Amino acid sequence: MRRVVACSLAAFGLVGLSLVASATPALAAGKKVCTITDSKLDELSGLVATSNGYITINDSSEQASRKRIFYLSGKCAVTKSIQYSGAGPRDTEDLAVSPDGKTLWIADIGDNPDSTERRSSIGLWSMPVDGSKKPTIHRLSYPDGKHDAEALLINGDGTPIVITKTGGKAGLYSPAAGTMKANNETPVAMTKVGDVTLPKTTTDNPFGAIGRLMVTGAARSPDGSKVALRTYADAFEYDVSGGDVVKALTGGSPRVTALVSDQFGEALAYSADGKSFLTVSDLGELDSNVANVLYQYTPSTTAPKATTAATVGGESAGNSRSWVDGLTLKDITYMIGAVGVLGALLVGAGVFGILQARRRRPSAEPAGAKGKKKGGPDPTVGRQPVPGAGNAAATASVGADRPYAGSGYDDYDRQNGFGGGGRPADDYQPAGQVYGSRPAGGSGGGGSGGVYGTPRSNVYGGPPSQNGYPDNRPY
Structure with a gap:
């Protein structure tokens, strides 16, 4: 599902640096068949081909108009849609057709590991391929906990096989x-019938190495002689003997076809004649201007060749198990969370350090000042004349931590040996206003503005002070 990986997997592109033996898939751009333009079909996650078009479904959706089975013409135009019975599905992910070609199966099997409400059961819906009846639900459960899954295959005897996204x-x-x-309320318990490990590849995709490991869709050829699994990067095709799909997946060696044209591919189907792969993308998290194209690929006809990986410490990395092999989606989520917490702590420490630095009083006395204690002005200087006041009574109080508050630059200069002629020409502090603060030579009173245009305010919204400066900071 795109919502599981759209943000998190991109952050783990570094996983692609793991050095392992990998397979080299056949690289060929997909051929554009048609473009899906209906706005309701923006999160496509399942696909099958019919004799005169295609059938597709969206990923999970809360909108009733999108929570349907859609029939498309050969040019990808919607010809009809079928509603579900009851409250409908929770999270549909894939489509499959029975070996006799009469029944369409809809896999309501998605279960985001990040969700606070994990599923206690999954659902498989069945209906006639021609859409003459509404889908009927069949509830199932896992024997060993909860899993997220996005792929469905039908065995030769008609039994469904759910493939987890791990x-x-x-x-x-x-x-x-x-x-x-x-329509059962109590789910039927499934059995784990095997595991499938996909060969490593180097196909580029939006999610790096993780995107090459997770199964996002599956398909069975019309004659049942082949099945294929797909990731965000590749299609892996297995030969099936005697209708035993499980044996083919657990013991076979697949041919690998790179799906290089997909934007965010989750769906895979065989063409009606079984000679091509067909794919569409789930574009729910991508720019709305990105066109959803149905692509056609020619499957690879040769087994993949292993490439020699780089060595680490003198030992071939291809002889060791990659550390990403054992990662589950929950592990990845925890790793991302840990990185986020560490980043927040570092930001917090930086902000704390900045605030502490701003509060420190200067340790050096002003240039030219004599007879004053280090770190501040002479505490005996209690009042200073305010320039332009017109008489000696216009004065301002001065605390030990606010030297020359209420005075202008010239008063400060006269007290510190600058001769009353203003600050030196090479002084970095300009005489003009800074983002709306006190005007040159002014005292900060009257109509002068504070920092960033606030009247005589302290920095970052603190209490007002004389001259628009913080109360505890000297010039």
């Missing part, structure tokens, strides 16, 4: 033949 090794789960029930 980094490195995907689990295969299936109910016993003949045990599925329609």
Whole structure:
């Protein structure tokens, strides 16, 4: 599902640096078949081909108009849509067709590991391929906890196989033949029938190495002789003997086809004649201007060749197990969370340091000042004349931590040996205003502004002070 990986997997592009033996897939750009323009079809996650078009579904959606099974023409125009029965699905992810070609299966199997409400059961919906009836739900459960899954295949005997979305090794789960029930409240327990480990590849994709490991879709050829799994990067095709899909996935050596044209691919199908792969993307998190194109690929006909990986410390990395092989989506989520917490702590420490630095009183006395204690002016200087006041009575109080408050630059200069002629020509402090603060030579009173235009305010919204400066900071 795009919401699981859209932000998190991009942060782990560094995983692609892991040095392992990898397969070199056949690289060929997909051929554009047609463009899907209907605005309701923006999160496509399942696809099958029919004799005169295609059938597709969205990923999870709260909008009733998108929570349907859509039928498309050969030019990708919507010809009809079928509603679900009851309250409808929770998180649809894939489509599959029965071996006899009569039944369409919809995999309502998504279960985001980041969600606070994990599913206690999953659903498989079935309906006639021609859409003559509404889908019927069949509830199932895992025997070993909760899993996120996005791929569905149908075994030769008609039994569904759910493939989990796990980094490195995907689990295969299936109910016993003949045990599925329609509209059941109590889910039928599945059995784990195997694991499938995909070969490592180097195909570029939006999510790096992790995107090359997670199964996001599956397809079965019309004649049942081949099945394929896909990731965000590649399609892995297996030969099937005697209709035993599980045996093919757990013991076969796949041919690898790079799906280099996909934007955010989660769907995979065979063409009606079984000669090509077809793909569409889930564009829910991408720019709305990105066109959703249905692509066609020619499957690779040769087994992948292993490439020699770089060595680490004199030992070939290809002889050791990659550390990403055992990662689950939950592990990745925890790693991302840890990075976020560390970043927040570093930012907090930086802000604290800045605030502490601003509060420190200067340790050096002003240039030219004599007879004053280090760190501040002579505490005996209690009042200073205010320039332009017109008489000696116009004075301002001075505390030990606010030297010359209420005075202008010239008074400060006269007290510190600058001769009353203003600050030296090479002084870095300009005489003009700074973002609306006190005017040159002024005292900060009257109509003078404070920092960033606030009248005589302290820095960052603190209490007002004389001259628009913080109360505890000298010039």
